[in-house]
Amino acid sequence: MSVTAAQGFEAAGVAVGLKSTGNRDVAVVVNRGPLKVGAAVFTSNRAQANPIMWSKQIVQDGVVEAVVLNSGGANCFTGAFGFQTTHQTAEKAAELLGVSAGDIVVCSTGLIGVGGEDFRAKVLTGVEQGVAALSADGGEDASLAIMTTDSKPKRAVVQRDGWTVGGMAKGAGMLAPGLATMLVVITTDAVLTAEQADEALRAATTVTFDRLDSDGCMSTNDQVTLLASGASGITPDPTDFAAALREVSDNLAAQLQGDAEGASHDITIDVQHAETEADAVEVGRSVARNNLFKAAIFGNDPNWGRVLAAIGTTQAAFDPYDVDVYMNGVRVCTAGGPDRPREEVDLTPRATSLVIDLKVGAAEARIRTNDLTHDYVHENSAYAS
Template sequence: MTITHPQGFEAAGIAAGIKRTGALDLALVVNRGPAQQAAAVFTSNRAQANPIIWSRQVAADGIVSAIVLNSGGANCFTGPEGFQVTHRTAEAAASGLGVAAGDVLVCSTGLIGDQLDGEVLEEGVVSAIARLSSDDGGGDDAARAIMTTDTTPKQVVVVGDGWSIGGMAKGAGMLAPGLATMLVVVTTDAALSAADLDSALRAATRVTFDRLDSDGCMSTNDQVTLLASGASDVAPEPTEFAAALTEACRSLAMQLQADAEGASHDIAIEVVGAVTEDDAVEVGRSVARNNLFKAAIFGNDPNWGRVLAAIGTTSAPFDPYLVDVSMNGVRVCHAGRPDAPRDDVDLTPRATHVLIELHAGEASATIFTNDLTHDYVHENSAYAS
């Protein structure tokens, strides 16, 4: 169940000494080919970390040989020295692997504003190259090495007809569109062009990671990378591959949601009857980012009034006095008025479903979020200590 399941990939995860705890903190994933096709999507935050700036340039030609990922420091707002650390990391990987530095992606995650030690990263890359493995152990170590406040690694494998997809992700906070402090690496041994990979990846992230809005806070370091080795020598139909990729991304996104910092409820906000899909997304997002609603769910309170108040702030066309709201299968609001008693709603399970029926059109979308808890506030106030 790791990124090394597809043929042609090796991975490693080591303790390079970036984290003071001595935990695994540097991962390396290498595409041994025969092809090195790739695609990537990045955070839309205007404040972007040095690895994002570097990796945008690397990914532009659709050729990637390897990716280095570190936890323990975001390398964001660290000036020219920070960019040199990123460059130095890529050069170390390139030298040890016999590839071009311009074909090595770099990702970082952790605290913003802390300068990373280039020598530690360089030595870590050398150690990781020596530990590269195509078995599950290497992939599992890599998935653990990119964790920050995560409590568990996130991994997935989807098997196609003669080809497969593997993936790993990290993220437990700052999960919001613009991708979500989220790093994702997906591998496949399918034989596809960079253009096909790019199309499939953008379609998959649009309905998975971009719909995950845990706390409304957009990261500076988000990156989702798709690497294809072509080692299976099988070229699936693009639509078939896109469906499998979406399945893999959805699994990883749901694992991210389930591990969100301090959360006690995983909330799916389903919006139906919108004029357009974008309208449905806007409506769902307005509820997902409403702290009063999220606090009510934490208290097991089906306060549907906070749902209507939140969607009333959007520009989506609908009549607020025709809206229905259901929570965990109980319609508590019908046509903008009370319906079933609130006591009929059981919000004690972790899984929470909110259905908003706008009665304005035929489009729909689902946004995934979490409740707002005491533990979330504590974890994010004590994160740097």
């Protein structure tokens, strides 16, 4: 059900030929209200696609009527023509829905540099067909239309007492902090103010999507959008809403990790006893981005030396010679020296746990990443072809 699990939303996913496979490639998600609350967070990459530049302006007033998303082209670095395409996409949707173009968010994903005449024509056709196909059961189709190299759609729903939060996501590659080729739309029928929506979304993404660092590459197109319809008529306690939103976000982030391009291990890095949460995040990210560590995990090699070498490059507070490392529950390194024999660590399961105990404080953080595999190299050396 994803984005149509909550009351007050309709969605559609249609196929207009942007994908060479003929699969669905344009999605439309519409908020039927009564509230039209919207919030979004965007990639922190300075190189930003046209839909990012557009949508940043749109969400500033906290009002969003609909989201149009396409796969099959990022519309990034496509110049003034590309920006006009995004603008026309919003105008077309607004006209068909009878609302203002200034309340239409646009998201694109695919290859950078794709956004010419053919792209524009197909996207506009997709808006027409998508609006015509809108349905309160359209969440599944929409989640299919945003897939790129994803092997399966990602959807999550959390139901509380009379209100619901649901969402869809696409990811696969280029997952990194500050978001990556990741598009997410989350809807709720809870009654929220625009300020509450914005605050809750930032709090949730900071500890979920922002801590998914599959390959360290930050995209130009990523966006997480939250829409609130108020259709349940229920105003949840802000803490309860924040928890539900975080749960949906965490569930979607785990699905993105589980379907990362070419990965054979889902690695959960738990950094414990850091002086600050920022330190814990820095240490976790440094390991998550270390190709030598990631290649070792692919080879089922509990190479803890590469973990210590990675954390040694950070500025976090700890003593490099007094750190403990656990792999899948086995303490392979203690106080900066070997502990249990590496043979005791079984790295054959896909789910992989790395625990780094910095022994200096009470802060902690979890970073999700993947291993570096032959399939990752293959998929990313062949993506454009």
